[in-house]
Amino acid sequence: MVKELDERAEALPDHIGWRLWRASRSWQAEFADAMRAAGHGWFSEARAGLLGHIPRNGTRQSALIERAAISKQAVQQLLDGLEAEGVLERLPNPRDGRGKLVRYTRKGLDALRDGDRIKLQIERSYIDRIGRQRFSAMMDALRALDAGQGDASEQAPEST
Amino acid sequence: MVKELDERAEALPDHIGWRLWRASRSWQAEFADAMRAAGHGWFSEARAGLLGHIPRNGTRQSALIERAAISKQAVQQLLDGLEAEGVLERLPNPRDGRGKLVRYTRKGLDALRDGDRIKLQIERSYIDRIGRQRFSAMMDALRALDAGQGDASEQAPEST
């Protein structure tokens, strides 16, 4: 092994963007691993990002497009995949002949239930690691930040 | 416009994973936009993720592969792109005929300097929005979380 000078204390980032990125990636990876381990092999982070915008009672596909910060074609492709996996289904919108409604299948709802359980487990592990007070302070700050931005959707608890 | 019942208060997520994801995405987008606006049109989030692992004094390519949590081929492809953009250069490692050293070009160092400036601007805007105390509490919690995980690299301030 060639160990040399470039190997000494190489300074790595420590700013809010880096920390958020690390924490987010870590959470995503942990969650996705647990979901796949729970039998939801179709789960991916991109799909999770979309599912997070689909409430349990379903939504119009066009509403989804407004919310997710990606192109409508990307939304459609993700929906295609999720529909093919049997997680979601698309129905014609009885009130708009152009539109479609997206809703969870039984399989999708099962996944949401497992997802809720896993989220609580991860949250507990975080609280164990850094303490309830620090955890709460972090959530508080993150909520406050998000409230300040607001690209449309701002609401209360639920879903993936 | 067809406004119907599915349009009422659709519950959206509010758990730590969602909040981290939102905050991280928001920061990344703001930073990348500012970088591109500053003339660094080659900048992307994936590239930023790699650059964050390259200290200002350069590194061995293989050290980079250990740090970034992606395959060596992915690292190589990102390096190919960054080298083609003239942001980085790869030199033979004089102490290891197999290896290469990665270091910033003048253009790369200029980008790092602008990046530092932009990071400070974003940080200030965050502090303005949620207050210094909440901001510090958030950083503290994020650092504590990261320290608990540790996939190798843990160090002090610097770089993208």
Add this chain to the structure above:
DNA sequence: GAATATCGTCAAGTATCTTGACTATATGGA
């Protein structure tokens, strides 16, 4: 009912990753 906007789809291309196979060099003994 004609102009315009919205909803969804199809097609094609790009960025960012993956795994597998391979070459070249280094290292650590017999």
Add this chain to the structure above:
DNA sequence: TCCATATAGTCAAGATACTTGACGATATTC
């Protein structure tokens, strides 16, 4: 000194997650 094995990097092919552009069908508006 030579051989076995590990390490550093590359090449090729493919998957996933996006993008923009073009389009048809239905709604809305005047």
